[in-house]
Amino acid sequence: MATVVRLDAPGCVSIAEEPDPPLHATGVRLRTRYSGISAGTELTQYRGTNAHVVKTWDPDARLFVPGRPAVAYPVVVGYEEVGEVVEVGDEVTAVRPGQVVWGAWGHRSTTVVEEEYAAARVLDPAADPVLGIFSHIGSVALNVVLDADLHVGETAVVFGLGVVGQIVAQLARRNGARVIGVDTLPDRLALARDLGADVALDAGEGRIAEQVRAATSGRGADVALEVSGNPQALHEAVRSVAYNSRVVTAGFYQGEARGLFLGEEFHHNRVDLVCSQISGVAPGLAHRWDRRRLNTTVIDLAVRGRLSLRPLVSHVVPFTDAAWAYDLLDTHPERVTQVVLEFPAPDGCDHPRGAA
Structure with missing residues (x-):
């Protein structure tokens, strides 16, 4: 089972379990190490002010229209993740267990991604793995x-x-x-x-x-x-x-x-x-830049020391303290910059709550 951080309703954060996705031949199973909380989009979902939770988005017309909300609670949020490869499918050759991969898959303990996705996002082994959470926000x-x-x-x-x-x-x-x-x-x-x-x-x-x-x-x-x-x-x-x-x-x-x-x-x-x-x-x-290039450029600049991202991390807390972390971001922004949820290693080790 995968453990997930879930918004059950505005202001209501819970820890739940979901079935772990099966591993297919070209799949790569990742164990999440760190997951950043967005103080923008995620907080609007936490507060219940995001247009997607109160209106319907028509993707063809590109308009918000009256109707059932596009996003219904409960919802698993998060898009700033970094994890370790723990298992690969029989046909996977481009990545191997032990490598660290950055990307976006939500506040969840494990996930399965395609080999192509993982191979394009392998973090330099010499880099601080926390840097991987900045691929999207960067x-x-x-x-x-x-x-x-x-x-x-x-x-x-x-x-x-x-x-x-x-x-x-x-x-x-x-x-x-x-x-x-x-x-x-x-x-x-x-x-x-x-x-x-x-x-x-x-x-x-x-x-x-x-x-x-x-x-x-x-x-x-x-x-x-x-x-x-x-x-x-x-x-x-x-x-x-x-x-x-x-x-x-x-x-x-x-x-x-x-x-x-x-x-x-x-x-x-x-x-x-x-x-x-x-x-x-x-x-x-648009003919030269796309989302992947934006992502990889930010990570490359950070790894090479040309962009200073680690000082932005003010708190690293156990994922079980997610409710506390959201409340901190919501009510005391003066105390925090980037909050990172840490998921435990298989031995159960966890990072203590507090400043990084």
Whole structure:
């Protein structure tokens, strides 16, 4: 049997068991070692605010329509996993037991994937296996930077310095941009500075757009990258950029966009507002970039030390503490960055609850 972390209803987390998938000839059985909790999509499912749990998604029309919700509780969530190969099918030759594989298969103790899937995602044996949990969330961040179309010497303002924002800030610097990070939480501002942000501004003190313009000779930022999911932050991002400049938004906004005034700077400064969402890449890049390339690029940068991801992990806890972990993310975001669930080895060893 596979042990899974399940959302039974909004705010209700349980540990359950499901039948372990059978191993077929080209299958690879993975034992999960670590699984990251997303503070974006997963929290909207935990809170019951995600559109998919209240509306029907019509994939042909690409519209949300009234009807039965697309996602019904109980649901197994999670898409930031890393595991060890423990068994392979009779026809498998490209991977072997003991190798570590990253990917997305949910908060579950074991799974079976195809040989091709596993072979394309084998982690360097010298790497910290926890890095594997960043393949998806790191891709979200990389996609934001690709959508931003940054250039050497430009100024980029990153609104929201959670996991995605911290990665966005690092990638923007690697693209040659001067990076200004914005958040309300002191620990996140300090972390951004430690990881290379040129300037970190406390949004709680206000006047962010004015400070950005003062730091750019009155011009404004060349691009703003909004990843907080806060409509007021989106409004300030619009205010922060120069005339005819771009705001890239990857924040997962819930409910109404209160605090966003489109008749002000957005209209008068001809701001280009771009949605960055992981289901696709910018049209001009689609012939060269896809999800796998985004994934592998992030992992490769992390393994080679060109992207610092391990400092983003604030907590590694036993998977049995999942309910506690979700509550922590939901009610005390100031105490946490990336929470990782650890699944025990066969001998039952477990990591103690607390900071990594």
